[in-house]
Amino acid sequence: MLFPKITINNKSDNFPYFCGANCGANCICGANCGANFKPPDHMEKPTLNYLLDTRSKLLDGTYPIKLTVYYGRQKKRYKTPFKMTKEGYARLLADRLRDESTKQLKRLTVSWLDKQTQIAESIAPFDFIEFENIFFAEKKKSRRIQLNDEVSSIYEKHMEALKEEGRISTASSYQDSLTSMLSYKKNLKVAHITPDFLKGYEKWMTDKGRSLTTVGMYLRALRTIFNLAIENDVIDASKYPFKKYTIPAPQKISRTLKKEEIKLMINYTARRNSDALALDYWVFSFISNGMNFKDIALLKYENIKGDFIEFRRAKTKRISKNNNLPIMVPLDDSLLYIINKRGNKSKKKGDYIFPILKHGLTPQEEYDHIKTFVRNTNKKLTRVGIELGLSLKVTSYVARHCFATIQKNNNAPLAYISEALGHTNLKTTQNYFGRFEDESLKAFHSGLMEGMVD
Numbered sequence: 316m317l318f319p320k321i322t323i324n325n326k327s328d329n330f331p332y333f334c335g336a337n338c339g340a341n342c343i344c345g346a347n348c349g350a351n352f353k354p355p356d357h358m359e360k361p362t363l364n365y366l367l368d369t370r371s372k373l374l375d376g377t378y379p380i381k382l383t384v385y386y387g388r389q390k391k392r393y394k395t396p397f398k399m400t401k402e403g404y405a406r407l408l409a410d411r412l413r414d415e416s417t418k419q420l421k422r423l424t425v426s427w428l429d430k431q432t433q434i435a436e437s438i439a440p441f442d443f444i445e446f447e448n449i450f451f452a453e454k455k456k457s458r459r460i461q462l463n464d465e466v467s468s469i470y471e472k473h474m475e476a477l478k479e480e481g482r483i484s485t486a487s488s489y490q491d492s493l494t495s496m497l498s499y500k501k502n503l504k505v506a507h508i509t510p511d512f513l514k515g516y517e518k519w520m521t522d523k524g525r526s527l528t529t530v531g532m533y534l535r536a537l538r539t540i541f542n543l544a545i546e547n548d549v550i551d552a553s554k555y556p557f558k559k560y561t562i563p564a565p566q567k568i569s570r571t572l573k574k575e576e577i578k579l580m581i582n583y584t585a586r587r588n589s590d591a592l593a594l595d596y597w598v599f600s601f602i603s604n605g606m607n608f609k610d611i612a613l614l615k616y617e618n619i620k621g622d623f624i625e626f627r628r629a630k631t632k633r634i635s636k637n638n639n640l641p642i643m644v645p646l647d648d649s650l651l652y653i654i655n656k657r658g659n660k661s662k663k664k665g666d667y668i669f670p671i672l673k674h675g676l677t678p679q680e681e682y683d684h685i686k687t688f689v690r691n692t693n694k695k696l697t698r699v700g701i702e703l704g705l706s707l708k709v710t711s712y713v714a715r716h717c718f719a720t721i722q723k724n725n726n727a728p729l730a731y732i733s734e735a736l737g738h739t740n741l742k743t744t745q746n747y748f749g750r751f752e753d754e755s756l757k758a759f760h761s762g763l764m765e766g767m768v769d
Contacts, residue, residue: 361386361435361446363428365395367404375543376400377476380424382431386441393450397424403479416475466503467493469540481678484609484686492536495520505550508541510559517563527563534562570716574724576705577601577717583703592657593695596669597714599653603644604735605715608689612671617664622646628737642737 362385369378380397383390399407403417412418431450438445470493477486496503499516513534520530538557544550572580581598585591600606609629618626624644644650658668667673671688672681693710700709707713715736722732733740 359440361441363432363435365397365424365428366392367399367401369401373398373543373546374539375473375476376480378404380404382428384435384443384446386443389443391443393447395427397427398476400476400480403476416479466496466505466508466537466540469505469544473540473543478678483678483682487682488532489536489540492533495533496537505544506554508537508554508556510556513556513560528565531563531565538562570707570710570713571720572705572707572709572713572717574721576703577721579703579705580699580709583699585699586702587695590695590699593692594699595653595657596692597696597709597711599650599657600711600714601718602647602649604642604737605718606642606644607715608692608711609685611669612667612685612688614668615664616662616666616668618668619646624650631737631739640734642735644735 364383364385366381366383367378368381371379373379377398377400380395380399382393382395384393397420399420406412406414406417407421412421434449435441435446438449470489474486474489477483477489496516499519500507500512516534517527517530520533521527541550541555541557545552545555580594581601583594585594596608596611600608600611603611603624606626607628607630610626613629614624614626618624622645624646625641626644627641654668657670659666659670665674672684676684689711696709696711696713700707719732719736722735723729
């Protein structure tokens, strides 16, 4: 069994180990090599094992797997090429490994540890300085090779980690970024990514009619890939290309309907049942603080607590964790009406409110269901918007911007709007606001010259 959890004094050690020495009972090699393991003074050979360092969380949410070398009464730790999430690491602890990616990682880690063990045992008597000379020389050699690797391999490793965490939507956005990069330059290597490359890519994209918002989104994904590669010593920090290149900021495009247009949406009697269903979901989103449609799909009856719907945004749940309060939506008559009209009849706490998802879906299946739901709903909303002659294309996301702008025009405090939207900073909230209503602009302007002219 790879990476067994070590129990010491009936307490589970937070840092699972496995070791490469021939030493006992609870490890891949049989050793009882827990966090407090210290070899006896007479041990002639060094002991090498792995440590999942949960104290050092990386940018992508994984943790580094470190190599620990024991000899005599000394202990030193070194970086390895491996990192994992806690969930992925737990899968390695299973007696039976089912998915191929986990099996492959097990083979890689065992092979890599065997190689380091052979190096350490070839040094007689063992000496840490001599071991480090060989170890770091191998690491530098590995880095030179990886600089010539294709960028796609680094993307794919990151996307695989995201999928392991169930973050299918995020993995999909990285795939879009990679596809775009490879369309610009086939066989793209890490060494090709320079400030001139980034400027050329931006021009190529805008010449094709793609927005700067899209360019920025794809390049931010590439920047994250670069940061992770530097963090894991795959790329030298001196090669970082984003110091001399600024990623385009998102274009601020109004996605807000006028107040009268929102009124038309709410009171419209759709000609088709499918359009009426789409409208109900849109109105539900608008009234419930501009709730994202993914969060609507994930709502369960247990989220209804008294006179409120309490939920945390799926988008920020992972990064915010315990640092954010749940979003509170007052449960008014309009929301109750839509829930009773469109919701599942079974109202057990664990049941979904709306018949969009079902229990037992894999993360990929859940992602596919939500994506289909949003796509189909947006088609219906677009059709309704055309029938009503609205000023912009209506989508699920427009409801969120409409909520923010209406509340701003109603003089609601910015802090309240930010909290209602689930934002962690006020600047993000300000980007949601549309223009003031025409009558408000006229009223503000009319006071400009008041008392100025005799």
